[in-house]
Amino acid sequence: AQSVTQLGSHVSVSEGALVLLRCNYSSSVPPYLFWYVQYPNQGLQLLLKYTSAATLVKGINGFEAEFKKSETSFHLTKPSAHMSDAAEYFCAVSEYAGNMLTFGGGTRLMVKP
Amino acid sequence: DAGVIQSPRHEVTEMGQEVTLRCKPISGHDYLFWYRQTMMRGLELLIYFNNNVPIDDSGMPEDRFSAKMPNASFSTLKIQPSEPRDSAVYFCASRKLAGVFNEQFFGPGTRLTVL
Numbered sequence: 001a002q003s004v005t006q007l008g009s010h011v012s013v014s015e016g017a018l019v020l021l022r023c024n025y026s027s028s029v030p031p032y033l034f035w036y037v038q039y040p041n042q043g044l045q046l047l048l049k050y051t052s053a054a055t056l057v058k059g060i061n062g063f064e065a066e067f068k069k070s071e072t073s074f075h076l077t078k079p080s081a082h083m084s085d086a087a088e089y090f091c092a093v094s095e096y097a098g099n100m101l102t103f104g105g106g107t108r109l110m111v112k113p
Numbered sequence: 114d115a116g117v118i119q120s121p122r123h124e125v126t127e128m129g130q131e132v133t134l135r136c137k138p139i140s141g142h143d144y145l146f147w148y149r150q151t152m153m154r155g156l157e158l159l160i161y162f163n164n165n166v167p168i169d170d171s172g173m174p175e176d177r178f179s180a181k182m183p184n185a186s187f188s189t190l191k192i193q194p195s196e197p198r199d200s201a202v203y204f205c206a207s208r209k210l211a212g213v214f215n216e217q218f219f220g221p222g223t224r225l226t227v228l
Contacts, residue, residue: 034216036219041221041224042221042222043117043204043219043220043221043222044204044206044219045219046216046218049216090156099144099161099163099168099169100158100161100169101146101158101217102158103155103156104155105155106155106156
C-alpha cells in the first residue's frame, strides 16, 4: 500500500521568500512522485514529476523538487515566491506501472505582499 | 487539444434527486478516472476505467453511485438518490497507457451542491 503525507495544511510566505512544501511518502516499490497545483475553481495541473531519471526535478513556474529515498521525501521548493503562486498544492504517488494516484491532503500556499 | 471536458461546471439539486455528471477525456487516452474532493476527505479516487472497462470501483462510496463509459470519448457518474453529504467537487482525469509515466490530466471539475 502507498500513502502520502503533506506536513502543513497551510503555509504562508512573503513575496520573494523561499517556498518549501513538504511531502513524505510510503511505497512498497520504487515510486513515481508528482506535484500538482490547483488554482481556485480550477482542476489540478501537473507541476513536475519524478520518474527515477534524476533526483532533482525541475518543473514549471520555477518550482523544483528533490527525491530523497533515505528520507522518503519529495519536498517542493521555489527560491522566490510570487503572488501568483498562491494556490493549493498536492503531492501524489503512483507505484511503478501502476494506474492509480494516491494524493496527499494538500497544502494551501498563501503569499503575502 | 481541448483537454478533459466536464459538464456541468456547477450543479445544485435537492436531496433525493438524480444527478448525472459528464466527462469527455482527451482523445487517444486509455484511462479515465473519477475523483471527489471535499474539505474533510481531500481527493479520493472513486473509480477508474481502462479502454472503457471499469477496473477498480472500490472507492465508490455507496450503491447510490454508479459510473459508465459507453465509449472512449464519454463517461458519466450518476448519483441516485443524491444526499447533502454528496456535496463536493467531482473531477474527471484521463491518461495514456504509454507515454509520460502515469501523468493524469484533470478536467476543471463539477461543483455539486445537494440541498
